Amino acid sequence: MKKCSLCSNSTVGDELAFLFIGQEGDEKEICPICKKNMDILQESENPDRIKEAINYLHACSLSSDDEEVVAFIEDIINANGSVANELESERIKSESEHSHAGSFWITGMKVFAWIAFFGISIAGLFFATQVGNQNTGMGVLIFLASLIVAFLSIAILMIFLNMARDLSEIKNFLQNRRK
Numbered sequence: 001m002k003k004c005s006l007c008s009n010s011t012v013g014d015e016l017a018f019l020f021i022g023q024e025g026d027e028k029e030i031c032p033i034c035k036k037n038m039d040i041l042q043e044s045e046n047p048d049r050i051k052e053a054i055n056y057l058h059a060c061s062l063s064s065d066d067e068e069v070v071a072f073i074e075d076i077i078n079a080n081g082s083v084a085n086e087l088e089s090e091r092i093k094s095e096s097e098h099s100h101a102g103s104f105w106i107t108g109m110k111v112f113a114w115i116a117f118f119g120i121s122i123a124g125l126f127f128a129t130q131v132g133n134q135n136t137g138m139g140v141l142i143f144l145a146s147l148i149v150a151f152l153s154i155a156i157l158m159i160f161l162n163m164a165r166d167l168s169e170i171k172n173f174l175q176n177r178r179k
């Protein structure tokens with residue numbers, strides 16, 4: 001059995017895969033594991049998988065004593081390293097756009113909650129002075145009731161908004177960890 005020309009550990013499988021033909025016409029054959037990593041480099045659009053494959057091939061080149069193979073791997077790594085970085089910066093960009101969209105709505109709702117709070121208070125005060133002209137006790141009661149309603153509605157809204165913000169932070173955290 002021939003040894004893999006990349007990792008030089010495992011033997012070349014039945015499915016022959018050529019890396020390239022050397023200067024002296026010798027075939028550089030690779031094992032299925034190395035073939036898989038070469039395929040990832042050429043086809044994958046996932047920056048993490050590309051980086052893993054680059055790391056794998058880099059480790060192979062360190063242990064290889066075939067100068068042609070080492071030079072070939074270096075070329076591949078140089079060509080694909082920038083692709084991985086581009087894909088990653090694209091991903092980071094789209095992620096931050098995504099989370100900004102979420103916090104925009106949460107911030108908007110908080111502003112709305114404060115407007116609602118003052119709206120209800122002012123409407124209550126207005127109504128209370130109308131009633132208060134005839135019945136002062138009733139006017140004060142209506143004003144206090146409107147304050148309580150305003151406070152409760154903003155409090156409930158704020159609790160939900162904080163929960164929504166926490167959830168989106170937890171979601172981002174879990175997504176980043178999975179990648």
Ligand SMILES: [Zn+2]
Nearest residue numbers: 004007031034
């Ligand atoms: Zn191999």
